[in-house]
Amino acid sequence: MEQIRPRSPEELAARLGEASAAGQRIRLEGNGSKARAGGAISEADVRISTACLDQVLIFEPKDLTMSVGAGLPFARFTELLDQHGMMVPLDPPFAAQATVGGVVAANTSGPRRRLYGTARDLVIGMKFATLEGKIVQSGGMVVKNVAGLDMAKLLIGSLGTLAAIATVNFKLIPKPQGSRTFVFEYNTASEAVAMRDRILQSALQPSAVDLCNPAAATVLGLAKWTLAIGVSGNAAVLDRYQRELGGEAIEGGFWRAVEEFGPGFLNANPEGCIVRCAVTLDQVGAAMEKLPGAVVARSANGVCYSHCQSTDQAAAAMTMGRPVMEYGPSSRTAALKMWPNKDSGFPIMQKVKRMFDPKHLLNRGRLYGDI
Amino acid sequence: MIAPEAKRRLTEVVGARGYLDRPEDLKLYEYDGSVDKAKPELVLFPRSTEDVVAIVKITHEFRIPIVGRGAGTGLSGGAIPRSGGVTIGFARMNRILEIDLKNERAVLQPGVVNLDITLAVQAQKYFYAPDPSSQRACTIGGNVAENAGGPHTLAYGVTTNHVLGLEVVLPDGTVFETGGKETDVPGYDLTGLLVGSEGTMGLVTKVIVRLMRAPELVKTALAIYDTVDDCADTVALITARGITPVAVEMLDGVMLRMVEEATHAGYPMDASAVLLIELEGLKEGVDEQLELIRQACMDCRCREFRVARSAEERDLLWKGRKNAFGAVGRVSPFYYVQDGVVPRTQIAPTLRRIQQVSEKYGLIISNIFHAGDGNMHPIILFDARKENELQRAQLAGEEILQFCVDSGGSITGEHGVGMEKMELMGHQFPEDTLNAIKAFKNLFDPDCRLNPGKVLPTGKGCLEVRQLPLTAATAI
Ligand SMILES: Cc1cc2nc3c(=O)[nH]c(=O)nc-3n(C[C@H](O)[C@H](O)[C@H](O)COP(=O)(O)OP(=O)(O)OC[C@H]3O[C@@H](n4cnc5c(N)ncnc54)[C@H](O)[C@@H]3O)c2cc1C
Numbered sequence: 001m002e003q004i005r006p007r008s009p010e011e012l013a014a015r016l017g018e019a020s021a022a023g024q025r026i027r028l029e030g031n032g033s034k035a036r037a038g039g040a041i042s043e044a045d046v047r048i049s050t051a052c053l054d055q056v057l058i059f060e061p062k063d064l065t066m067s068v069g070a071g072l073p074f075a076r077f078t079e080l081l082d083q084h085g086m087m088v089p090l091d092p093p094f095a096a097q098a099t100v101g102g103v104v105a106a107n108t109s110g111p112r113r114r115l116y117g118t119a120r121d122l123v124i125g126m127k128f129a130t131l132e133g134k135i136v137q138s139g140g141m142v143v144k145n146v147a148g149l150d151m152a153k154l155l156i157g158s159l160g161t162l163a164a165i166a167t168v169n170f171k172l173i174p175k176p177q178g179s180r181t182f183v184f185e186y187n188t189a190s191e192a193v194a195m196r197d198r199i200l201q202s203a204l205q206p207s208a209v210d211l212c213n214p215a216a217a218t219v220l221g222l223a224k225w226t227l228a229i230g231v232s233g234n235a236a237v238l239d240r241y242q243r244e245l246g247g248e249a250i251e252g253g254f255w256r257a258v259e260e261f262g263p264g265f266l267n268a269n270p271e272g273c274i275v276r277c278a279v280t281l282d283q284v285g286a287a288m289e290k291l292p293g294a295v296v297a298r299s300a301n302g303v304c305y306s307h308c309q310s311t312d313q314a315a316a317a318m319t320m321g322r323p324v325m326e327y328g329p330s331s332r333t334a335a336l337k338m339w340p341n342k343d344s345g346f347p348i349m350q351k352v353k354r355m356f357d358p359k360h361l362l363n364r365g366r367l368y369g370d371i
Numbered sequence: 372m373i374a375p376e377a378k379r380r381l382t383e384v385v386g387a388r389g390y391l392d393r394p395e396d397l398k399l400y401e402y403d404g405s406v407d408k409a410k411p412e413l414v415l416f417p418r419s420t421e422d423v424v425a426i427v428k429i430t431h432e433f434r435i436p437i438v439g440r441g442a443g444t445g446l447s448g449g450a451i452p453r454s455g456g457v458t459i460g461f462a463r464m465n466r467i468l469e470i471d472l473k474n475e476r477a478v479l480q481p482g483v484v485n486l487d488i489t490l491a492v493q494a495q496k497y498f499y500a501p502d503p504s505s506q507r508a509c510t511i512g513g514n515v516a517e518n519a520g521g522p523h524t525l526a527y528g529v530t531t532n533h534v535l536g537l538e539v540v541l542p543d544g545t546v547f548e549t550g551g552k553e554t555d556v557p558g559y560d561l562t563g564l565l566v567g568s569e570g571t572m573g574l575v576t577k578v579i580v581r582l583m584r585a586p587e588l589v590k591t592a593l594a595i596y597d598t599v600d601d602c603a604d605t606v607a608l609i610t611a612r613g614i615t616p617v618a619v620e621m622l623d624g625v626m627l628r629m630v631e632e633a634t635h636a637g638y639p640m641d642a643s644a645v646l647l648i649e650l651e652g653l654k655e656g657v658d659e660q661l662e663l664i665r666q667a668c669m670d671c672r673c674r675e676f677r678v679a680r681s682a683e684e685r686d687l688l689w690k691g692r693k694n695a696f697g698a699v700g701r702v703s704p705f706y707y708v709q710d711g712v713v714p715r716t717q718i719a720p721t722l723r724r725i726q727q728v729s730e731k732y733g734l735i736i737s738n739i740f741h742a743g744d745g746n747m748h749p750i751i752l753f754d755a756r757k758e759n760e761l762q763r764a765q766l767a768g769e770e771i772l773q774f775c776v777d778s779g780g781s782i783t784g785e786h787g788v789g790m791e792k793m794e795l796m797g798h799q800f801p802e803d804t805l806n807a808i809k810a811f812k813n814l815f816d817p818d819c820r821l822n823p824g825k826v827l828p829t830g831k832g833c834l835e836v837r838q839l840p841l842t843a844a845t846a847i
Binding site: 064117148200204279281324 | 517518524552585586779788800811
């Protein structure tokens with residue numbers, strides 16, 4: 001298959017425009033790390049990758065803003081920020097392989113979203129290239145901006161089904177002075193949830209509140225229902241957390257293992273899948289008791305990831321909350337149902353898709369094969 | 372003109388007490404907080420989503436323009452019906468449908484007043500974070516439309532960061548829901564697209580918002596300066612040092628004196644500028660941050676750094692800030708509020724430019740703004756009864772906004788483009804972006820009946836306006 005790696009947003013737009021005019025089906029990718037995410041791309045005539053749009057375009061440390069090409073490796077991005085005492089704490093899976101554009105397009109996130117939010121909260125601007133061969137801008141380089149439509153929100157999580165993200169602008173967060181991780185183990189989910197509730201209802205503001213079922217805890221070197229709390233601040237604040245939470249602090253490296261839990265599972269299980277269930281906070285405990293396989297949850301956001309060995313198991317998982325099969329088996333078939341229970345907004349989503357991609361050329365099969 | 376048959380059916384939906392059509396009543400609905408005017412032909416007050424759908428379907432059938440209206444505090448002409456037609460006022464859809472603290476959510480009708488959300492949950496130590504200075508009056512529906520911000524959005528984010536779900540009525544009467552109480556609902560983020568769409572793509576009939584746990588400690592400080600530059604430089608320094616206060620508001624000398632005369636909040640009458648800075652969080656963190664802030668202020672030659680010693684003192688300082696426009700109103704019968712954004716390193720040069728513009732046009736411009744975000748609010752004082760003063764005020768505003776864009780910023784940080792800054796959109800965005808915005812407008816409102824003549828520059832929008840707007844300068 002023909003592979004194209006444009007070197008500028010303009011070239012990206014031009015190539016998309018040409019492919020579209022020729023009626024070619026397009027596979028759009030960054031570094032291809034999330035091949036199993038959101039429904040595998042069925043067939044394509046041309047592959048267009050943003051990998052060569054890998055530059056830091058604007059870095060204003062004093063304004064706490066940065067604009068980067070979509071192809072910038074996420075790892076290089078975080079490293080650069082780290083050197084300047086800053087961060088964009090998305091904590092996505094596949095962090096070592098992913099590009100910034102891919103992280104944003106897939107809307108992947110991680111433990112610290114409790115405090116810092118997700119891409120929709122940290123992205124302040126974006127340029128994307130459309131199948132008409134145009135470059136469209138949303139937002140800009142300032143942290144507050146309501147000029148024009150917030151089209152970036154649509155592109156975030158669109159999994160490359162609407163347009164190609166060319167550049168992304170972020171607001172940067174100053175790195176806290178220190179951080180600590182506390183882990184608590186319980187015999188039952190409800191005890192763990194009770195502890196979560198005590199924390200959330202107090203004045204404490206943890207950055208991460210993850211809950212693992214025993215199957216997931218085992219993979220992480222623990223055993224029982226495990227509540228992992230990440231906190232940050234100055235020394236006095238950290239001591240306060242230590243006093244109020246009790247328990248011993250463990251190594252922060254724990255979070256890398258949590259973030260890469262999904263990728264590790266997918267690697268080891270070519271036929272496995274990961275179901276993401278969105279639930280309300282009060283449903284987290286019950287959902288986690290019922291969800292199959294190893295389950296890791298952002299328990300203070302209500303997002304549970306159920307790591308299923310088979311599509312049958314996944315079907316059982318997809319009865320909980322508002323689910324979707326975020327990652328599918330390697331040998332995905334077209335018949336696989338990945339996105340049950342669509343809400344009344346779905347017809348509008350289809351209209352949006354048709355507006356951007358009337359010939360249905362872009363990443364066919366993505367967005368769970370349904371759009 | 373609304374056909375008699377359409378009018379009969381529309382008024383039937385809301386009942387005898389649910390509409391206004393007498394000229395003297397309609398006059399109250401011809402303006403918002405901006406300087407433009409245009410009269411609706413009929414104002415309807417639905418009580419439910421069903422009412423809204425019924426109204427919208429009739430207007431669809433008869434091709435009548437419609438405009439949603441919350442409290443009418445908007446500052447860009449968003450709620451002004453520049454093509455006439457029906458104004459749908461959400462004042463009676465003002466119920467808090469559900470407070471769900473264990474899930475950190477509230478479900479609201481669009482007419483709920485912003486502050487009422489926090490008032491409903493503060494006894495339980497929760498709050499709704501976006502706090503526009505107009506929060507005693509403005510509605511959540513208007514906040515969603517404009518993606519409203521406020522002093523505390525510096526730390527907590529603007530409306531879009533706190534809205535998780537919407538119920539929307541499209542101009543053809545289709546109702547749909549997007550998002551929900553949950554986060555990460557599968558599919559495109561239509562909620563994110565619609566927040567900030569300025570009431571031009573759908574009418575919002577229900578809003579699901581996030582509630583946050585109140586911090587244990589709040590400290591408010593007032594830093595007083597002899598020069599505007601030093602004050603502005605402090606904001607840049609706070610940002611550059613990575614200190615994270617929850618609010619950094621700036622008032623210049625002109626503003627200070629107006630505010631102090633009106634509210635006696637204890638602001639110094641002789642200063643050139645002040646910063647109102649707030650810190651929140653765990654006690655151990657706030658104390659240290661306060662020291663870092665004090666240091667940054669001192670490093671920028673702050674004359675005096677006061678910390679409010681009690682809740683009363685703090686409230687007084689904020690009262691001065693939040694009642695600022697009232698204070699301006701005492702001094703000048705007319706004023707024009709602008710809403711540009713610049714990178715935080717550019718605040719000092721932007722204020723200098725504003726001063727030059729003030730001198731060039733011979734108009735007093737005072738500044739009171741969300742400095743921590745770089746969100747400037749120059750307030751241009753003018754007298755509409757004097758020849759050409761409104762036009763001069765508008766030209767002055769435009770020049771300031773152009774400067775903001777040229778400094779890498781934006782023509783609006785929270786008030787929206789509306790009908791006021793439409794023509795500047797071409798300065799901010801390239802043609803292809805304007806076309807993309809237009810394509811979305813067409814997708815949601817193919818007949819261009821919902822809030823027509825807003826956001827996109829004349830000629831670039833989906834329809835040319837039928838009727839030129841009146842302005843504050845035209846006979847009252
Ligand atoms: C003194 C003062 C201080 C202010 N301070 C701030 C501030 O700090 N931050 C800030 O962001 N803004 C501020 N504003 C501006 C204004 O209050 C906000 O824009 C607010 O969000 C408008 O709300 P509203 O209910 O008054 O809306 P309106 O003015 O009635 O309408 C605004 C827009 O919303 C649309 N709309 C209203 N309801 C709906 C609905 N249900 N569905 C769809 N569209 C709808 C209207 O069509 C219109 O386009 C201030 C205004 C004043 C007068």
